[in-house]
Amino acid sequence: MSKYNEDNSKTLCKNILNKIKELTDEKINIMEVCGTHTVAIFRSGLRELLPKNINLISGPGCPVCVTPTSEIDHIIALARMKNTIIVTFGDMINVPGTNSSLKIEKAKGANIQIIYSPIQCLEIAVKNPNQNVVLIGIGFETTTPLLASVVLEAAKDSVPNFYFFSLAKLMPPIMRELLQKKDAKLDGFLCPGHVSAIIGTEPYQFIPSEYHIPCVIAGFEPEDILIAIYHIVLQKRNKVACVENGYKRVVRKEGNPTALEKMSEVFTHTNSSWRGIGIVAKSGLDLKEKYRKMNARNFEVDIEKTQENHDCRCGDVLKGVITPLQCPLFRKVCTPENPIGACMVSSEGSCAAFYKYSTESLVKNI
Numbered sequence: 001m002s003k004y005n006e007d008n009s010k011t012l013c014k015n016i017l018n019k020i021k022e023l024t025d026e027k028i029n030i031m032e033v034c035g036t037h038t039v040a041i042f043r044s045g046l047r048e049l050l051p052k053n054i055n056l057i058s059g060p061g062c063p064v065c066v067t068p069t070s071e072i073d074h075i076i077a078l079a080r081m082k083n084t085i086i087v088t089f090g091d092m093i094n095v096p097g098t099n100s101s102l103k104i105e106k107a108k109g110a111n112i113q114i115i116y117s118p119i120q121c122l123e124i125a126v127k128n129p130n131q132n133v134v135l136i137g138i139g140f141e142t143t144t145p146l147l148a149s150v151v152l153e154a155a156k157d158s159v160p161n162f163y164f165f166s167l168a169k170l171m172p173p174i175m176r177e178l179l180q181k182k183d184a185k186l187d188g189f190l191c192p193g194h195v196s197a198i199i200g201t202e203p204y205q206f207i208p209s210e211y212h213i214p215c216v217i218a219g220f221e222p223e224d225i226l227i228a229i230y231h232i233v234l235q236k237r238n239k240v241a242c243v244e245n246g247y248k249r250v251v252r253k254e255g256n257p258t259a260l261e262k263m264s265e266v267f268t269h270t271n272s273s274w275r276g277i278g279i280v281a282k283s284g285l286d287l288k289e290k291y292r293k294m295n296a297r298n299f300e301v302d303i304e305k306t307q308e309n310h311d312c313r314c315g316d317v318l319k320g321v322i323t324p325l326q327c328p329l330f331r332k333v334c335t336p337e338n339p340i341g342a343c344m345v346s347s348e349g350s351c352a353a354f355y356k357y358s359t360e361s362l363v364k365n366i
């Protein structure tokens with residue numbers, strides 16, 4: 001960003017902050033459900049700049065964080081199969097299962113390869129025809145169309161040793177679950193920009209109509225986030241609730257029809273398990289019957305009996321009941337080098353963000 005643009009952005013942010021302050025001094029809890037928003041909020045220091053009555057809560061917006069221990073144990077069992085390569089994004093290898101992790105299995109000799117784009121998995125499968133190559137398909141609606149493309153490519157090119165283990169999850173059903181369960185009092189949702197670019201604005205309409213909660217879709221610059229917060233607070237003050245699109249340069253009402261078509265070609269909605277939250281109806285995606293041969297869930301493997309670490313409070317963090325600072329293990333036992341739960345592993349996890357940015361501000365204040 002040029003100096004001119006940076007100065008303009010700072011002035012704009014100051015003006016919006018003043019306008020938010022003028023609107024109300026009522027306490028307002030706003031949840032963001034996107035890991036990229038979480039990081040952008042911390043990096044720009046918005047939590048400290050906002051008036052005290054505006055409380056930002058980080059929700060279940062990081063796909064690695066919401067993957068439960070039982071699924072990690074299942075992937076570890078797959079990694080222990082003979083003639084198998086597990087292909088995954090980097091963060092996953094550090095997530096602890098009950099007694100192991102992909103990192104530990106790799107150290108013991110399992111073939112685990114890290115990719116940056118899911119399409120690399122097909123190259124690995126073609127180069128290793130005698131190995132089962134299992135892609136760990138993790139992500140929300142932002143990533144799912146890409147995963148669907150890989151499955152379609154594998155089907156088109158008949159890659160017989162390509163397998164897919166779906167951990168794909170959907171955002172609107174978990175938002176409904178949070179509102180139904182009422183573990184945390186929520187007054188507004190900062191809706192995810194990237195997910196909304198795929199699904200559009202309509203899937204959030206149930207939130208204002210059934211729960212009377214404002215929803216504003218936001219981009220990722222500090223001023224985008226502040227404008228969205230301003231509109232949530234304005235809706236609250238005016239006692240109205242609707243879905244507003246604060247990211248029109250990217251998000252259209254209908255979303256991305258091509259991406260949605262690809263998703264529905266490949267995936268079917270399933271009940272899905274979320275870390276610390278449990279099974280949420282129709283909140284996940286798995287391969288449709290016609291891609292059954294590729295489904296890595298069909299491998300018969302010995303999955304360790306899952307035991308949760310009850311000292312880890314990831315579930316409460318993801319539901320917005322506590323902040324990571326209220327977890328007794330935070331920074332004392334649980335750190336990015338020694339993560340006890342998934343929320344400390346992913347750079348987009350709440351615990352990792354609190355650790356990095358609260359530590360940085362501590363250092364700055366010395």
Ligand code: SF4
Pocket residue numbers: 311312313314315317324327328329330331334335339340341342343344345351
């Ligand atoms: Fe779990 Fe660590 Fe976060 Fe505590 S700080 S909730 S132990 S990940």
